[in-house]
Amino acid sequence: MSITGKNYIGYSQSAENAKTFQSYVPVKHTHLPETFHPATAEEVEKTMQLAERAFDEYAAIPASQRADFLMAITEEMMAMGDELLERAHQETGLPMGRLQGERGRTINQLTQFANLIREGSWVEARVDTAQPDRTPAPKPDLRKMLVPIGPIVIFGSSNFPFAYSIAGVDTAPALAAGNPVILKAHPAHPGVSDLTAQAIVKAAQRTGMPNGVFSMLYDDGYEVGTALVQHPYTKAVGFTGSFKGGMALYKMAQERDEPIPVFAEMGSVNPVVILPDTLAAHTESLAKTLAGSVTLGAGQFCTNPGLVFTLDSPALDEFEKIYAREVGKITSMTMLTEGIRKNFFKLRDKALAEAGVETLVLSDEKAEGENQSQASIARVSGKDFIKNPNLHEEVFGPFSLLVVCEDSIELQAALKHIPGQLTTSLMADAAEAAGHPQILRLLSRRAGRFIMNGVPTGVEVCAAMHHGGPFPSTTDSRFTSVGRDAILRFVRPLSFQDWPDSLLPDELKDSNPLGIWRLVNNELTQDAI
Secondary structure, eight states, X not given: OOOOOOEEETTEEEOOOSOOEEEEETTTTEEEEEEEOOOOHHHHHHHHHHHHHHHHHHHHSOHHHHHHHHHHHHHHHHHTTHHHHHHHHHHHOOOHHHHHHHHHHHHHHHHHHHHHHHHOGXXXXXXXXXXXXXXXXXXXXXXXXXXXXXXXXXXOOSSOTTTTTTTSTTHHHXXXXXXXXXXXXXXXXXXXXXXXXXHHXXXXXXXXXXXXXXXXXXXXXXXXXXXXXXXXXXXEEEEESOHHHHHHHHHHHHTSSSOOOEEEEOOOOOOEEEOHHHHHHTHHHHHHHHHHHHHGGGGOSTTOOOEEEEEOOTTHHHHHHHHHHHHHTOOOOBOSOHHHHHHHXXXXXXXXXXXXXXXXXXXXXXOSSSSBOOOEEEEEEHHHHHTOGGGGSOOOSSEEEEEEESSHHHHHHHHTTXXXXXXXXXXXXXXXXXXXXXXHHHHHHTEEEEEESSOSOOOOOSTTOOOOOSTTSBSOTTOOSSSGGGGGGGEEEEEEESOOGGGSOGGGSTTOTTOOOEEETTEEEOSOO
């Protein structure tokens, strides 16, 4: 397929704006030849009008047909073969192996949501049948289920061109639930976005979805995103990116005449705590594991372990030596954009200049090309960490701060200064962990995923995964962006009272024609009533 550089307004392509931008090639510090047209205000309005018209029709389409649509997207993406991967490699500098895995994860996400809505129990059907003879007042017939909410605006992320972008963790559940999607493509990889949008549009046409079920708009600034969030037809927003960007969208959404939810994932330092007995027993393996996690993908993961806490102990010197040695051996990697690279070095250098911070290693190995990272590890005392809020902030890239506390009391005090996180990790065996209940409580209260003897990088796509966390890691800790429960962000409950059976949705009819699990008079069953 050829890249058009145009906006996808449903099944139509549009390029009304004379202004254009190009794809940046981070490895070569140059640009690719294709030009992309930011959407105009008129194109935004056309997109939202089309999505609103498509909503009622799409929401009424049987779940089995929506599942066929999701599976058609996977087929169209795979049919592009290496073309899609090669374009992603050019625009991000990420290695082909990483991109193959990320595309596979995206296919898996779409497939899981297709299977989820085909089975159908996710709608959480509840039936409480009438009791007309109940005294002192009759009980009405009440039936409840989850229903879609309307057009969803999604912002593609910079660091995942597939899994958190056009067909990713927000788009898949929003479409699965029965909502049209308007995707604001990230300017860091517009070509990948163009090709993936073509796959979705083709899949929608193949499976008979209404025009407007999916649209994608370009912008290399903030105007389009602002207009989309403020538009009265938008019913929810999905975002993965910086704290500044997420909070700007959140505040904008709350200032509307009709406030709407913004499900923003905004970063995390993902603290890791190593207890002393475990540090002594596994000094080398822990150092190597953490070094690999900190530098994975040039540290450009929201689950990068940016803080490592431990107690001063006899094993600490050896751990620091191995940790620094392993990080120092890491060949630098290309960062996603020039802006991300500049911000990394700015924030890292600021952290290294703070009082009490000692640099343990700055890697010397350099890969060929531009926009290279430099893996970096530093150390600070628990006392200095506690009194310096600047050291509590995320540095997006291959950097981690080792916080050495005098004792368990100081460690607890340090952890109390950590705000909400996507993850926290504890390195300890069961007996040692049981001896530190206060630390367990502190870590569990601050995270959406609490990890035992593992690093935070790597997010499994499954029902039990929770990829979210207390503020400021996300705007709403009750929801996840990964796993089947991600669909719950884009639905609302609706109760039907005293409706004739023939007019009820199939999920709530007496005969249970879909054969789904339902809670009927407080009993979980697949039986008809």
